[in-house]
């Protein structure tokens with residue numbers, strides 16, 4: 001394969017065993033080899049997602065090869081190309097679409113890429129970008145324009161792509177909708193706020209958070225009514241704010257104790273969209289609310305290639321901004337994981353190669 005000078009080994013941040021975040025360590029590992037349709041990316045920036053924390057702590061939906069390293073979001077330069085690769089050259093600036101699908105199974109051929117029987121999400125089912133290099137199929141690269149930094153781009157795919165699909169495709173969000181985002185300050189949340197305002201132009205946007213500082217941040221970001229759920233029950237507050245009507249759509253990635261309150265925040269026929277369960281996947285529920293109010297509960301996961309490309313168009317033209325609270329070198333990973341696990345985040349944290 002044509003290549004620049006690529007070392008045989010590289011640094012990665014990974015783990016051999018699940019359990020504690022203390023299991024994470026700096027590793028010296030082989031640089032991945034690439035297949036004929038793959039590209040080797042010299043990683044310049046990655047960002048952390050809550051799934052990276054879940055991956056280290058526990059895993060129930062895939063069995064990686066160990067040591068495993070996460071890093072679902074990757075932006076960098078093409079460092080080498082496989083023999084069948086066309087359209088990409090060494091040195092090209094790229095961002096990786098992490099939702100890798102086989103494009104051949106019965107779901108993929110119908111265009112239902114999210115249901116792909118052989119899906120392999122970057123950093124989950126295959127090793128990701130918490131390393132100096134990563135291998136990626138050529139079809140899963142998006143060209144990165146010069147005016148967008150690697151950090152801004154690497155913040156987008158998992159958090160932004162998931163929010164875009166959940167709200168625009170699954171949530172069918174409309175301009176006259178009132179939307180409540182439960183857990184609005186994190187990665188998914190900050191993209192969801194902007195998608196709702198800048199792309200959908202929703203009527204009224206409500207958001208929940210847990211501190212005064214985060215509430216101020218959300219107001220500045222464009223949330224019309226911020227509710228601190230540590231001070232009041234957010235469903236009761238929604239009831240007051242909407243004159244006992246409830247909102248049209250709730251986007252809840254928190255789950256746990258928030259789930260039934262999210263249902264209570266909706267008016268009859270309202271849509272409850274979820275793509276995550278940060279506070280717990282087995283909440284108590286209130287079935288009577290579902291049938292008496294005829295609630296419409298819609299699941300969503302990840303993004304199709306078209307969703308992600310559309311979102312990147314908005315990022316590239318400046319409509320949507322990546323809120324990267326902090327950028328730090330990869331070897332400061334402990335602090336980055338701590339920020340996410342301890343809920344210190346306003347938007348995203350990026351890890352870069354120095």
Ligand SMILES: NC(=O)c1ccc[n+]([C@@H]2O[C@H](COP(=O)([O-])OP(=O)(O)OC[C@H]3O[C@@H](n4cnc5c(N)ncnc54)[C@H](OP(=O)(O)O)[C@@H]3O)[C@@H](O)[C@H]2O)c1
Pocket residue numbers: 048049050051054158159162182183184185186187188189208209210211214253254275276277278279300301302303340343345347
């Ligand atoms: N299905 C998919 O494809 C997909 C893709 C991306 C993300 N997700 C899921 O979506 C969720 C959000 O991901 P993210 O990367 O945006 O996470 P994040 O940046 O850590 O944001 C989590 C948000 O939830 C709020 N929160 C409320 N209760 C919490 C609790 N008990 N623990 C932690 N946070 C809590 C936090 O803010 P406050 O403290 O202000 O409440 C924060 O705004 C995760 O569950 C993730 O796994 C799923």
Ligand SMILES: [Zn+2]
Pocket residue numbers: 101102103104105106107108109115116117118119
């Ligand atoms: Zn498939």
